[in-house]
Amino acid sequence: MSKIFVLTLMLLPCIFNTSFAQFSLNRSKGELVYGSPEEVGIDGKVLNHEIARIMTQAIDSMAFPGGQILLAKGGVIFYQGSFGFHTYDSLNRVEDTDLYDLASVTKVTASTLALMKLYEDGLFDIDQTFGYYFPKIAKGAKKDLTMREILAHQAGLRAWIPYWSESQRKNGKWRWNTVKTDSSKRYPDRLEGTNLFLHRKFRERKIYRMIRKSKVSDDKKYVYSGLFFYLVPELVERLSGEPFDQYLNNHFYQPMGAATLGFKPTDEFQLNRIVPTENDTFFRQTQLQGVVHDEGAAMMLGVSGNAGLFSNATDLAKVYQMLLNDGKYGNKQYLRPKTIEEFTKVQFPENDNRRGLGFDKPLLEYNARISSVARGATPGSFGHTGYTGTLVWADPDQDLLFVFLSNRVYPTRNNGKIYDLNVRPNIHNLIYELLRIGKGTYSLGTHW
Structure with missing residues (x-):
């Protein structure tokens, strides 16, 4: 069921005083706070009805077993809802505190975020060359x-390289110095979710080598790649002196109180809180839960x-509210x-390329x-989508x-039903329409 949260609801994982004074203080500090749809000029009854309709149709059509939605305006979370179950066995209902695999949302919430910080600290130059940073x-x-x-x-x-399949021979056996079924000093790292062990220099000898050998197109047009x-973690560590995940935790996630946002979630959270x-x-031969879905990221050890990032909707929202707040969240x-x-x-834009630096942008010419x-x-x-069915968008x-x-x-x-049913843009369109017309004039028969 969808849930509309009022001012008395506490922002997880931090516990706040539920007084109006505390609410006002958090809002003035630029932190996300809970409010009502009416507070931002939206009819809550219509909002509840329409989101429930869209999500019920999607789940009944098996577009996905369940999901989380968070909507905020002016730093006020005016809607938060969790729907369905972790899987189609209907045993674990989705809760607001559950973690999802963010897939390519990682590109902006981890890589781009780190590079933005390094850029303004004078350690990373967006107009410097690839050869300068990675001469080998x-x-x-x-x-x-x-x-x-x-x-x-x-x-x-x-666009991409299937590292796992290109590490195999035609007969399905792993190539030399890639993967073994037994651990050793040369093969110390277990591929999460399997009984396979990667060569200790797999990243350098295989992933980096494949990137080095990959061809470059002479046609400089937009191609998502x-x-x-895959190289950003090493670059961030080299420029900052901190491992990639620690750099992000130290400079962003932990100070924001985004406790669920991070890599390798089973190190911190029980498995039943992580949605499969x-x-x-065809690769790991198991149900993936608590380990990254993307095969390349898996071979980067998560x-x-x-x-590779996991999060719930609340903690992911904190990063993007910071970006909406001109870089400030709380007192930092x-x-x-x-x-x-x-x-x-x-x-x-002159090359029909809508993208920012890392961030996705609206189509230059809208196409529903x-x-x-x-x-x-x-x-x-701006924002980004993720292959697992995730999206974050800030306006x-x-x-x-x-x-x-x-x-x-x-x-x-x-399963491409999330696209066939236009689930995410339909919800997004609904919000803009309700904001446009205000309260009381929306017909429940209006669908997109």
């Missing part, structure tokens, strides 16, 4: 690609720049407004068939935040 990997045509081009998916890099994001993703029948300034502006603006967000999302808005012009978490890849990634 960026050879030939890759050498002169700029970070700006790469982060805007404008550099001509290959995850290749560079896929029944993997800490990667392209995927995390990023400068100019840094956020630089990374979230369209970089190459392929857009993941609302028609009303303004040109200044500074409307001071509006939309978080959607699901496991649409359960039981199989071949």
